[in-house]
Amino acid sequence: MSPPQRWIATYTSQGKTARFRIELGPAKDFEDEHGFPVKVGDGRFVSEAGSDATVLLADLQRALEAKTVPNNTPRNASLSFIFVNLGENQSQAPRGGFNDMPPGNWTVMKILIGEGNREAQVFLNINPKIRKGQFSIQNPDDGDLLLAELAKVL
Numbered sequence: 001m002s003p004p005q006r007w008i009a010t011y012t013s014q015g016k017t018a019r020f021r022i023e024l025g026p027a028k029d030f031e032d033e034h035g036f037p038v039k040v041g042d043g044r045f046v047s048e049a050g051s052d053a054t055v056l057l058a059d060l061q062r063a064l065e066a067k068t069v070p071n072n073t074p075r076n077a078s079l080s081f082i083f084v085n086l087g088e089n090q091s092q093a094p095r096g097g098f099n100d101m102p103p104g105n106w107t108v109m110k111i112l113i114g115e116g117n118r119e120a121q122v123f124l125n126i127n128p129k130i131r132k133g134q135f136s137i138q139n140p141d142d143g144d145l146l147l148a149e150l151a152k153v154l
């Protein structure tokens with residue numbers, strides 16, 4: 001099992017700064033449906049006081065291919081998710097994919113948000129060396145649900 005990890009995420013654009021925490025619990029070794037080894041664990045996004053996520057949500061709308069930005073969303077202290085660590089020490093290809101070779105500093109994860117038939121998936125990639133993280137969409141049909149869930153804590 002890997003130890004818990006915590007990051008403070010900030011996004012500053014157009015004079016607004018969004019702040020939230022990313023917390024990843026211990027991950028357990030697991031084999032996916034194709035027999036590839038992955039690590040699976042529980043995590044959560046945690047809201048931070050004083051965060052203004054209006055610009056971040058607008059930018060995430062484009063990145064997640066959501067149709068609308070949610071308005072007047074009630075704030076929650078946290079949003080739980082399941083993460084699947086798909087690879088560590090990854091390098092990012094020029095067009096955005098990730099590879100084992102050459103080795104790099106990215107950790108590539110799939111995040112599952114929601115429950116039952118309202119579950120959505122998004123990739124969360126983190127590179128602590130350059131202090132950068134990025135969300136990328138797996139399925140554009142999930143964009144609206146993902147943005148609505150993230151708006152609760154960002």
